[in-house]
Amino acid sequence: MSTPITRREFVQTSTSTAAAALTLGAAPAFGQAPAVRTGGVTPVVIASDNGNMYKDGGTKTTVQLAFEMMTSGGKDVLDALVAGVNICELDPEESGVGYGGLPNADGVVQLDSCCMHGPLKRAGGVAAIEGVRAPSLVAKAVLEETDHHLLVGKGAQEFARTMGFRIEDDLNTEKSRRLWLEWKRRVDPEHYLDPKKRDRVGLMAGLSMVQDGLIDPNHFWGTINCDGINAKGEICGVTTTSGMAWKIPGRVGDSPILGAGLYVDNEVGAAGSTGRGEANLYGLNSYLIVEQMRAGKSPKDAGMEALRRIRANTIEKRLLNKSGNPLFNLSFYMFNKKGEFAAVSMYATKFAVCTANGPETRNCEPLLPGDGSE
Numbered sequence: 165m166s167t168p169i170t171r172r173e174f175v176q177t178s179t180s181t182a183a184a185a186l187t188l189g190a191a192p193a194f195g196q197a198p199a200v201r202t203g204g205v206t207p208v209v210i211a212s213d214n215g216n217m218y219k220d221g222g223t224k225t226t227v228q229l230a231f232e233m234m235t236s237g238g239k240d241v242l243d244a245l246v247a248g249v250n251i252c253e254l255d256p257e258e259s260g261v262g263y264g265g266l267p268n269a270d271g272v273v274q275l276d277s278c279c280m281h282g283p284l285k286r287a288g289g290v291a292a293i294e295g296v297r298a299p300s301l302v303a304k305a306v307l308e309e310t311d312h313h314l315l316v317g318k319g320a321q322e323f324a325r326t327m328g329f330r331i332e333d334d335l336n337t338e339k340s341r342r343l344w345l346e347w348k349r350r351v352d353p354e355h356y357l358d359p360k361k362r363d364r365v366g367l368m369a370g371l372s373m374v375q376d377g378l379i380d381p382n383h384f385w386g387t388i389n390c391d392g393i394n395a396k397g398e399i400c401g402v403t404t405t406s407g408m409a410w411k412i413p414g415r416v417g418d419s420p421i422l423g424a425g426l427y428v429d430n431e432v433g434a435a436g437s438t439g440r441g442e443a444n445l446y447g448l449n450s451y452l453i454v455e456q457m458r459a460g461k462s463p464k465d466a467g468m469e470a471l472r473r474i475r476a477n478t479i480e481k482r483l484l485n486k487s488g489n490p491l492f493n494l495s496f497y498m499f500n501k502k503g504e505f506a507a508v509s510m511y512a513t514k515f516a517v518c519t520a521n522g523p524e525t526r527n528c529e530p531l532l533p534g535d536g537s538e
Contacts, residue, residue, distance in 0.1 A: 205397045206503030207235055209245070209518045211390040212438045212495065216516030216525045220255035226390055227518035234394050235520075242281045242307075242400035245390050246300050249404050252388045253298040256337045260386035263297040264337035265406020268413045271344045273335035275406055276420040277303040278314070282399035282430030287313050289420035293320040295331040300404040302329060303420070314420060343378060347410050375537075387419055389426060389436030393503050401426045401434045408441065417441025423451035432458045433501055435467070439494030439510070443474050443483075449496065457500050464529060467496040467508035471531040475510070486538055493536060495528055511536045 230248030253262025278289030288307025387405035418424035418441035435453035456466035499505035507515035
């Protein structure tokens with residue numbers, strides 16, 4: 165495993181590796197990837213749909229870069245996955261992750277991330293960290309350099325500083341600040357009447373911005389989850405997020421919590437999530453999904469079981485639509501030890517995947533019809 169490096173160094177390393185392989189006549193195109201099956205394992209990288217959307221000014225998406233590094237590049241699976249999600253973290257147009265992520269209620273960008281290394285059986289995470297554009301790299305440093313699993317707030321930032329990460333005063337972009345000011349304009353007239361009304365008003369103001377086309381539906385809840393398995397059956401995963409838009413300062417959702425935003429068992433498979441973190445935290449559903457696969461369920465069936473439990477546990481009226489179903493979306497991405505994968509969601513949405521056939525954006529399997537608004 166490597167020490168934290170910058171995205172520029174990642175790109176340079178990937179370019180050098182590709183050039184060397186071409187010189188040797190051994191750089192395969194997609195569809196001709198080397199060793200795509202070993203002992204029945206199909207290498208795959210699966211992610212939320214933003215994993216095949218943003219390129220941060222480059223030529224490759226998250227799942228594409230991660231898959232290439234993991235297979236033809238021969239990199240450690242976790243190194244490849246983190247390099248992949250760095251693309252989303254550093255892209256200012258991705259407002260649900262990293263730099264330019266939608267801030268909290270005070271206008272401050274606070275970020276969360278965790279990662280798990282299946283073969284090493286180690287994990288690391290950070291929560292409510294400020295000033296670091298790529299929290300997944302700090303989470304990976306926690307895994308590699310400490311005896312801890314999770315560092316939070318000021319302590320996480322000081323650890324990052326100690327490890328040589330650049331600390332910035334403000335991670336807002338012009339876009340994220342403009343959207344925060346629009347949210348404040350919509351909620352301030354009622355924001356402090358009483359706690360119960362405030363929660364509802366804040367949620368509905370945010371959702372109204374989604375309905376008005378100001379915020380991508382997936383960016384309101386934020387997050388990218390990315391998991392991978394190589395031809396040797398080595399499984400790793402990473403989740404990174406700016407958290408729920410306009411959250412109470414200090415709020416931490418499911419993303420940096422092992423068993424919620426991510427869970428990896430190298431003998432079974434991996435699962436991760438995006439969407440409303442509080443709903444996922446209540447049941448630690450990524451852990452549930454992996455355990456369901458351990459018991460013999462397919463990835464899809466295991467994911468659907470998690471969604472059914474979340475639906476049953478959502479009983480607060482403020483979180484229900486007119487039909488009595490959850491007012492929010494939540495998605496899970498998972499694969500088993502063979503590389504068989506699936507993605508499921510409460511309502512229709514998409515996910516990203518990369519195999520030897522190249523990167524694709526596909527439809528998740530929804531539990532419920534519609535989009536949850538009615």
